[in-house]
Amino acid sequence: MKWRTALAATALAGVAALGGFGLYAYRSALPAIAAAERPAADAATIEKGRVLAAAGYCATCHTAKGGQPFAGNYPMVTGFGTIYASNITPDPETGIGTWSPAAFRRAMHDGVARDGSHLFPAFPFDHFTKMTDEDVDAIYAYLMARVAPVKQVTKANELPFPFNLRILQAGWKLLFVDFGRYRPDPARSEQWNRGAYLAEGVAHCGACHTPRNPLGAEKKGERFAGADIDNWTAPALTAANPSAVPWSAASFTRYLETGAGVYHGVAAGPMGPVHVGLRELPKSDIEAIGAYLGAALSVAPADPAKIPAVAASLAAGRPDPAYRRDRGERLYLTACASCHYNSEKVVAGRPELGINASARLPDPTNLIHVILDGIGARDGTSGIVMPAFRHALSNDDIAAVAGYLREKRAGLAPWPDLATTVGRVRAEAAGH
Ligand code: HEC
Ligand code: HEC
Ligand code: HEC
Incomplete structure (x- = not known):
């Protein structure tokens, strides 16, 4: 008998909790509006929205490779599965053309779509929630006024059960997101x-x-x-x-x-x-x-020329009259030193490679990426700044150069299994 009551009580508590969660999680759909019902926006607001959309990299996630800007279907590969960024052009059927400013604000601030469904946090609403209404409205004005509507259905996400359940996102939000606008710290400037x-x-x-x-x-x-x-x-x-x-x-x-x-x-x-x-x-x-x-940094900026690691990296790069060079160093002199040639001091535009993070991180991946694919237009520079060595250097060659920079120039412990890592990074970024 006792058991039964206990079970019934637990079941009731469970139902109540589920009901409470349901109430918490439920969001109603917001009415669709016609293009003519959108509030008018002046040129200054639209321009402000353009700048904010750039600073929020909306187009980076919302544009598929080779696709139309903001038309979605860029695949975001997460640990749980692939989520496709939505079409946020003002197309009324496949984009957000029927969204009101209120629906757009709710998406940005609360991570809820116009139809009331919860959005996945691959969309960084946990950050956008800090933005003022005014700034969000400006992005809305820009998207509606300046972005061409594109008819393109957003692909269905590839997420296994139960990660595909949008309702569960409400629980994630409850656990992890501090919703609300940015609150200035009066003690700061x-x-x-x-x-x-x-x-x-x-x-x-x-x-x-x-x-x-x-x-x-x-x-x-x-x-x-x-x-x-x-x-x-x-x-x-x-x-x-x-x-x-x-x-x-x-x-x-x-x-x-x-x-x-x-x-x-x-x-x-x-x-x-x-x-x-x-x-x-x-x-x-x-x-x-x-x-x-x-x-937020606790270290006061010092004169870089007086930092021992900078002097050591420069000194290690100077020619050795006895010509004692290992393979990595010889490859470096052949392939890299024509551009990365500092010897007395660090010069702008000629990074001293033993001192920057890529040679000093516990993981060599960033350095390998840059050697494989160089630096060019996709990194925001005009033209090719550094050539790609993907086709000129083997995995062993790149491992030798990276190992030289790590050990001789940065003076740090070797990265283990470098050639294997180069092979892995080469395969991952094979699309370049
Ligand atoms: C890091 C990638 C990323 C960035 C940056 C990003 N988004 Fe998204 N966004 C997504 C993904 C992924 C979705 C789809 C989420 C889902 O299906 O639950 C999405 C969904 C949306 C939606 C909901 C659309 C719908 O039909 O439900 C809106 C609105 C939106 N984003 C606007 C923006 C704006 C405006 C910016 C820039 C300020 C922006 N996003 C930046 C990834 C991103
Ligand atoms: C044709 C000239 C040129 C050659 C050759 C060259 N680089 Fe670069 N590299 C550059 C320039 C220019 C930059 C960026 C300079 C800047 O804007 O500060 C750069 C940047 C880098 C960076 C910094 C990347 C980052 O993410 O921090 C690394 C690492 C690097 N080069 C490694 C190498 C290695 C290793 C080689 C030889 C295999 C090499 N480079 C050959 C011109 C070159
Ligand atoms: C989409 C992911 C992404 C976002 C968003 C992002 N970063 Fe980065 N950031 C990176 C990666 C990856 C690197 C390493 C790049 C390299 O080695 O060339 C990096 C490098 C940096 C570095 C250089 C660190 C070093 O020691 O070399 C700074 C500084 C930096 N980011 C600041 C910022 C700031 C500030 C923001 C926001 C305004 C930001 N990042 C947003 C991914 C990101």
Whole structure:
């Protein structure tokens, strides 16, 4: 008898909890509107929306390779399966042409589509929720006024049960998302708050630079601690960054604005479109992001010329009169030194390779990517800046060059199994 009551009570509690969750999770559909019912927007608002859409890299995720801008179907491969970014052109049937500003705000702020279904967090609404209504409305105005409607049905996601259940996203949100607009910190400057608003909100730096938990949510206590993304490493943006020269507000600003640093690497791979988008922002906004990131560093910027690792990397690169060179060093002199030739000091545009993060990260993947595929238009530079060595160097050759940079120039412990890793990265990025 006792057992029965207990069971009944548990069942009731279960039903109540499910009911509560159902109530919490339920979102109604919002009415469709006709194009003529959209609020009128002035040119300044539309331009502001264009800049914000660039700084949020909307087109990067919402455009398939070779496809029409914003028309969707870009596959996002996650640990759970493949999610296709939606068509967000103003096409009324297959895009968001019937969405009202309220429906668009709800998607950006709460991750809920117009029909009431929960969106997957591959769409970084956990960051966009911080954006003001005004900024979200400006992006809406831009998409509706300036983006050509494209008829293209968004492909069905390839997610196994139960990850395909949109209702479960409500539980994920409950556990992991701090919904709500950015709240300025009154103890900080206006510039810092502007930088935090942009970096945490529209520019969602943490989506790549913050490690995630097994359920794919950013770890709250490890903001910008560095993470793996699309077979690249997004290095830590904290004092844990491995570069020989510590970052500062000024070097962050320069890197974000120009896509390269003097003492740091280049914005290649997934960071390329980020820099390309951010450079649409006014300079004061890029400086604000630099100031926000710089303020979180505990290391005071020193004179780079006096940093021992910089001097050591330069010294190790000087010609050896006795001609004692291993294979990696000889390959480096043949293939790389014509451009990477610093000997006395580091020169802008000629990265000193022993000091930047790619040679100093625990994982060699970023360095291998750059050697295989060079640096060019897809990284936001005009023309080819560095040639690709994919077809000129074998896996063993690239391993030898990378090993030379790691051990002799950076002076760090060797990366294990380098040639195998080169083979893996070569196969992964075979599309280039
Ligand atoms: C990191 C990739 C990524 C970025 C950046 C991104 N999105 Fe998305 N977005 C997605 C994915 C993936 C979906 C589909 C989610 C789903 O199916 O649940 C989506 C869905 C949406 C939707 C819902 C559309 C619908 O029909 O349900 C809107 C609206 C949207 N995004 C707008 C934007 C805007 C505006 C920006 C830029 C400020 C942006 N997105 C940036 C990946 C991205
Ligand atoms: C789509 C993923 C992605 C997003 C979003 C992103 N990053 Fe990155 N970031 C990367 C990757 C990958 C690298 C490594 C690039 C390389 O080695 O060429 C990188 C490199 C960097 C570096 C250079 C680090 C070093 O030591 O070399 C800085 C600084 C940086 N990102 C800042 C930012 C800021 C600030 C934002 C937001 C405004 C941001 N990133 C958004 C992926 C991303
Ligand atoms: C034709 C000139 C040229 C050659 C040859 C060349 N590079 Fe580069 N490399 C560049 C330039 C230019 C940059 C970016 C400079 C800037 O904007 O700061 C660069 C950047 C890099 C970076 C920084 C990437 C990052 O993500 O931080 C690495 C690593 C690199 N090169 C490695 C090599 C290696 C290894 C070789 C030889 C196998 C090589 N390069 C050959 C011109 C060259």
